[in-house]
Amino acid sequence: MKVMTFNIQHALDYQKQIIDTDLFIGAIKKHGTDICCLNEVRGEGPIEGYTDQTNALGNGLGFYRYFGEAVKVGGTSPYGNAVVSRFPFKSAETVAIPVSPDKTEDEYHEPRCVIKTVAEFDGKDICFLVCHMGLSNKERIEAVKTICSLIDETDLPIILTGDFNTHSTDSVLEPIYERMTDSDEKAENKGVFTYASYSPEIKIDYIFYRGLECRYSRVITEIYSDHFPIIAEFDIV
Numbered sequence: 001m002k003v004m005t006f007n008i009q010h011a012l013d014y015q016k017q018i019i020d021t022d023l024f025i026g027a028i029k030k031h032g033t034d035i036c037c038l039n040e041v042r043g044e045g046p047i048e049g050y051t052d053q054t055n056a057l058g059n060g061l062g063f064y065r066y067f068g069e070a071v072k073v074g075g076t077s078p079y080g081n082a083v084v085s086r087f088p089f090k091s092a093e094t095v096a097i098p099v100s101p102d103k104t105e106d107e108y109h110e111p112r113c114v115i116k117t118v119a120e121f122d123g124k125d126i127c128f129l130v131c132h133m134g135l136s137n138k139e140r141i142e143a144v145k146t147i148c149s150l151i152d153e154t155d156l157p158i159i160l161t162g163d164f165n166t167h168s169t170d171s172v173l174e175p176i177y178e179r180m181t182d183s184d185e186k187a188e189n190k191g192v193f194t195y196a197s198y199s200p201e202i203k204i205d206y207i208f209y210r211g212l213e214c215r216y217s218r219v220i221t222e223i224y225s226d227h228f229p230i231i232a233e234f235d236i237v
Contacts, residue, residue, distance in 0.1 A: 005161035007039040009225035025060035035085040037161040039132040045077025054082040068094035068115035092117040100138035131162040157211030180208040183217035183232040192219040194228045
């Protein structure tokens with residue numbers, strides 16, 4: 001089972017600076033992806049350029065799909081995370097990440113969410129969590145609390161993916177590392193950064209797992225959006 005995490009920056013072709021969902025369909029197909037977990041996805045709305053990108057990607061791939069809305073931009077146009085999968089979902093839900101209770105008025109905050117889906121692979125149910133964490137440390141603390149509560153409430157094998165907006169040694173991620181394994185341990189190009197694709201300086205995108213065996217992971221150093229995607233292959237155990 002091949003899993004990809006990909007911040008697609010609303011399907012913006014970074015090099016041409018145009019929205020091009022076909023480019024991202026091609027990228028997902030090229031690497032034989034079975035399930036692709038996506039950040040920065042637009043839904044249909046009245047603001048120019050806000051189209052139903054999840055269905056466009058799903059239709060182009062012939063995949064099942066689910067969109068998790070985190071916020072309505074301008075109060076009208078959906079924006080969030082998505083999952084497209086070769087296999088159908090048994091369940092899918094969007095879990096809002098609470099605003100930090102000690103957030104100050106001058107801090108930037110953007111509503112965030114975690115997608116939780118369950119899909120069956122080779123006769124076994126797998127839970128997938130998809131998250132895009134905030135830019136502030138307080139936001140990330142709340143995101144990690146939400147993610148860990150979702151991890152702790154299930155005995156299913158889990159894959160957690162997303163753009164966490166911080167480096168792997170950040171103490172805020174310790175509760176996740178206590179529960180799950182970073183696929184970077186199996187990386188074929190360990191130490192390769194994911195952001196920014198045009199001048200990589202930091203790894204902020206991740207695939208974690210529990211209850212599965214990771215054969216390998218790899219940062220795909222091809223410029224599509226402003227992030228490099230990561231792909232990892234897993235065995236069901």
